[in-house]
Every structure is written in structure tokens, then in C-alpha cells.
Amino acid sequence: MEFITDRITVxxxxxxxKPIIRNxxxxxxxxxxxxxxxxxxxEILHQYPSLEKEDIYACLKFACDLMKRNxxxxTFA
Incomplete structure (x- = not known):
């Protein structure tokens, strides 16, 4: 298991x-x-009561961090 952040693991x-939230x-x-x-x-927190707002922020930060890469x-034949 790899910890991407304290909330995102793989x-x-x-x-x-796939990256998941807090296992x-x-x-x-x-x-x-x-x-x-x-x-x-x-609405997301209502549908997934085990999540916290910080989990949603972690997902957004994870996506932003991916966009920082080149x-x-x-093309493959």
C-alpha cells in the first residue's frame, strides 16, 4: 500500500x-x-456518510497535483 497523502492511498x-479515500x-x-x-x-457527504469534507478536498488536491506533471x-502503430 502506498500513501499518496494522509487521506489518499493506493x-x-x-x-x-485505483486511488481510494482512507482505505x-x-x-x-x-x-x-x-x-x-x-x-x-x-450531497456527496449525504450519499457517503463515512466521508468528511477534508476527503473531498484531498480528492481535488490529488487531481490538481496530477495536472502539475508533464x-x-x-502514437503507436
Missing amino acids: DSEICNG KLITVQTILEFLSVGESQE FTIK
Whole structure:
């Protein structure tokens, strides 16, 4: 298991290795998808009562940190 932050972890045995929140079966991707369609933090917290507001902030920070990296697109034949 790798700790990305104190709230985000990656474990190849959980959720196919996707980043998860505090070892729960809730992926960062799930929370980002809810936010991307306009769900409020309050609605997300209502749907996932085991989460805290800080978990949502951690997901956003995780996504921002990914965008700081450089990416290269390569074409394969």
C-alpha cells in the first residue's frame, strides 16, 4: 500500500489499484465524477456518510497535483 497523502492511498488489492479515500472502497475518481456533474459537497457527504469534507478536498488536491506533471502523447502503430 502506498500513501499518496494522509487521506489518499493506493493498494493493488483494493479497487484494482485505483486511488481510494482512507482505505474505504470509495475511489477518488468517484468523488471527482460527482463533482464534475455539479453535485454539491453536502450531497456527496449525504450519499457517503463515512466521508468528511477534508476527503473531498484531498480528492481535488490529488487531481490538481496530477495536472502539475508533464505528459507526452505517443502514437503507436
